[in-house]
Amino acid sequence: MERTFVMVKPEGVARGLIGEVLARFERKGLKITRLAMGRVTTEQAEEHYAHLREKPFFGELVEYITSGPVAMAVVEGPDAVRHVRNLVGATNPLEAAPGTIRGDFAVELPYNIVHASDSPESAAAEIERFFGRS
Ligand code: TYD
Numbered sequence: 001m002e003r004t005f006v007m008v009k010p011e012g013v014a015r016g017l018i019g020e021v022l023a024r025f026e027r028k029g030l031k032i033t034r035l036a037m038g039r040v041t042t043e044q045a046e047e048h049y050a051h052l053r054e055k056p057f058f059g060e061l062v063e064y065i066t067s068g069p070v071a072m073a074v075v076e077g078p079d080a081v082r083h084v085r086n087l088v089g090a091t092n093p094l095e096a097a098p099g100t101i102r103g104d105f106a107v108e109l110p111y112n113i114v115h116a117s118d119s120p121e122s123a124a125a126e127i128e129r130f131f132g133r134s
Pocket of ligand 1: 110
């Protein structure tokens, strides 16, 4: 059993897609074990996207992710990290296959609807970052 962290980003929430996104994980057979609405602080955003700090779009990215309410979830199941990443699709909506969340609902970066952890280690760090220690 594995845990991963998912966030429906501000434009996903604004467009009313929380249910649509989470339903895809449930339909697959994965379980939502934690769920919360919240706001990402600038400090959390800078830490969350630290690997992109040198990129020209870093400022825009932090501004975007902190711009409105988000939905955060812990999703569990066998190989949950990879299953969720497969369901989410490629980072760039232009490369995300139809049938994936980003392929179905997004057209351009940075507006790609959803974040999902890229490894079990990132998942553990992100769950702690956004839900706190449990
Ligand atoms: P990244 O961690 O590379 O991808 P993923 O979200 O698929 O794990 O990038 C984090 C976010 O940064 C990405 O979801 C959208 C944004 N981004 C851009 O706006 N432009 C870019 O060129 C890249 C690579 C990412």
